[in-house]
Amino acid sequence: MTFHIDMIKNSEPTIHDIARELEISASTVSRALNDNPRISLKTKEKIKAVAISLGYRPNTLASNLRNKKSNTIGIVVPLINRHFFSSVISGAEDVAFKAGYNVVISQSNDLADKEINIVQSMFSNRVDGLIISIAMQTNTFEHLKIFRKKNIPLVFFDRAVPEIETDKIVVDDYAGGFRVAQHLIDQGYQRIAHLAGTQNLMTYFDRKNGYIEALRKNHIPYDESLVIINTLTSNEGVSAVQQLMSLKNPPDAIFCGNDTTALSAMIYLRDKGIRIPQDIGIVGFSNEPFSKVVSPSISTIAQPGFQMGQKAAELIIRQIETKERTFQTIVLATELIIRESSSRKSF
Amino acid sequence: MTFHIDMIKNSEPTIHDIARELEISASTVSRALNDNPRISLKTKEKIKAVAISLGYRPNTLASNLRNKKSNTIGIVVPLINRHFFSSVISGAEDVAFKAGYNVVISQSNDLADKEINIVQSMFSNRVDGLIISIAMQTNTFEHLKIFRKKNIPLVFFDRAVPEIETDKIVVDDYAGGFRVAQHLIDQGYQRIAHLAGTQNLMTYFDRKNGYIEALRKNHIPYDESLVIINTLTSNEGVSAVQQLMSLKNPPDAIFCGNDTTALSAMIYLRDKGIRIPQDIGIVGFSNEPFSKVVSPSISTIAQPGFQMGQKAAELIIRQIETKERTFQTIVLATELIIRESSSRKSF
DNA sequence: GCAAAATGCGCAATCGATTGCATTTTATTT
């Protein structure tokens, strides 16, 4: 019984196999495949032909190990199936791919433990850089500081960590919050509640402060009982509204920290026979696709997710490909999109 | 001028550094860190302590190279920011992560070239398995057949390739299409149009055939001019409807191949003063989040995305961890969700 | 026509972790 060579070793062909076939050295093969000028055109052509005929595909693991570079960018988001985040991913993936990088995506589910786990795993996989929007729950940052310590490129988007100095790309949440509140005031609403996210995240912190500032500017007293802080899930939107409506002096408008809670609040109120925007005005945040098409459509703040992702990828690639470390914080403008849920004056 | 050791080599600590510190061999360190029973408890503890003090993190590249295993599962979807696909990713990521696998996600943007590029890159990165829903445009499958040839685990979800034998997890699109059409007939619609996706994809092919079969069963003649095939983008939804409505005998209902086109069609018709569902009934497919909250809400077919992702991950892990190759095709049931856009009888 | 320069290629070490086999150390038995 005889075996053909191909049957004995069923593993992938390597540069050594190509070298053996042509009776040359593996170094030459490696150089040829990388278009090194030290190899003659004739040899290169022969080598490439054999590579194709053997179905050779380079083992990037070996290459990465040797080069101490993985050509991979890690992206960590709280939740993949949030339109804003998946848009950011799309944008980043787009730029990274064109620049020759692979992208590894993971979601933290807004859990600190999972985030730490993911980030460490990406580190072990030697990603060339990490783009991250931190989880709501995260309140220690050692797993991220290590990237700075080891000088591994790191870029925050949307949810950044103030105490870590690196490139950041965020939206102007303060202005966003301000504009929402001002808009509601302009529409004649008087008691404006705010459903805020966890305050350890600058995004939610800033939105709230923008809101407070708008009240102040308009000489509306700030009432703490009108501000509820939670993690902004659909269910929490409902319970927050329940709490607000049971106040002796309930609000006539609610600035919700995101569109998800805006929607759940709206549905709850509608079921209670409360009219929107006539009885209560609602504004969300993030411009999720559904906010445009629900009835009534939800006023909200648009964040340029795709663009943010593109920019984040550009920044990380700059960090990767230059040694220079002059960090910048890019603040993207937001846009207030006025829709039905807060347009009382048209009634 | 003297340098401290730490300053000379600023690279990551390796098992050799740990070994040197303790004056033992790297083999022992490797075994200790992997809890090999051949190493005494005492030594293990010493080694682990040093590992921590040095901030050691294993280099998975090296490990993967040696083990010919990357502990990574690749996932390729047409578009990340489609709720259905991101749900599948979520589900798969969930299962994979718990089983100790990393997940690499990429999107093909429904382009064949990009898909080929991605898949080859994942192959070069030696993913342990590939979960994929193919791009609309893809019509050659060599880049996927190679996985089967080389016996690398491969699982299709939703959009599978009939000619490649491997695990597949799909929904019953035929039944889905049938049910939609039957429902529209039950609601008294007579001329039911169908906006179909590219027919090289079984999903869209089956949906159309289910629709045709329902017509046949109900003795409704099949009119080809009522079936429009395109790539189901928002814009194409509009132009398809324009085309349909300009027929001498326009339809009174449209079964749209996805929710995106259902929505754009609906908005177009509404702007033309056509009432839904009274004048025209609309049904979509996929149960995107917005379909529930738009007005009128869109009847659609729910596909269990998260569950599909979980199942896909289970299948790929089974392939990875067992040599056995008995493939199965899992067909998940779909659910017809009847909402306002097709509920003519309630008016 | 011959030294000098340029060209083409190979040797062997390297990246960091793993593992079969060998060797040393410790424990047990007689």
Next chain:
DNA sequence: AAATAAAATGCAATCGATTGCGCATTTTGC
């Protein structure tokens, strides 16, 4: 205490690609 068994650890090759250095061979210059 010697002999044997058992336990603990080390040696060296391996995974596949890359690259500094060096050796031939060819080309160029005068």
